[in-house]
Amino acid sequence: MGKFKLGNWAAMIGMAACWCLIAGGxxxxxxxxxxxxxxxxxxxGVLYPLxxxxxFLGPLKAIFHQYYVAAALMAGLSVLCYFLVPTMLAAMVMDISAVVFLISAIKGERGDFFDKQD
Known part of the structure; x- marks a missing residue:
């Protein structure tokens, strides 16, 4: 069975949260x-390209290469979205992404999200 990185899943969940944020907004x-x-x-709109x-966003994406920082950023940015009904789902999805980022950081994953892991 192939190995997978939880960072990839966290990034995909985060991208889904971005679409939910835009639609809820x-x-x-x-x-x-x-x-x-x-x-x-x-x-x-800002998180999706990151x-x-x-x-071409190389230096800006360095924030999300450190999964602890990515988890804190996703969790912190979701707080205000809990105060409006259409954006609550997006806030929950962002928090799920933050938890997955945190788990991947605890497991010791490193590197870009979509690097292949052997």
């Missing part, structure tokens, strides 16, 4: 707390 524009909706759209395997 668009729906949240019609609620009272529009600033949370705008925040979630911005966070989703989690997606783009080569």
């Amino acid at each position: 668009i729906m949240g524009i019609w609620y009272e707390r529009r600033y949370i909706a705008i925040y979630s759209i911005c966070v989703g 989690l997606y395997p783009l080569s």
Whole structure:
């Protein structure tokens, strides 16, 4: 059976959370707390390229090569999204991604998300 890295799964879950943030933010524009909706759209738009395997963002992606920092960042950015109903699902998905990043950091995984592991 092939080996897999949990960092890959955490990045994929994080990318799904970014899409949920953008969609929930668009729906949240019609609620009272529009600033949370705008925040979630911005966070989703900024995090997605950092989690997606783009080569030209090399120095910026170094944050997510350290899985402890990635876990703290994902968990910290999700807090405000719990205060608006359309963005709650995205916040939960971001927290799941943070937990998976933390587990992969505890296991001692290193490197880029989508490196092949032998």
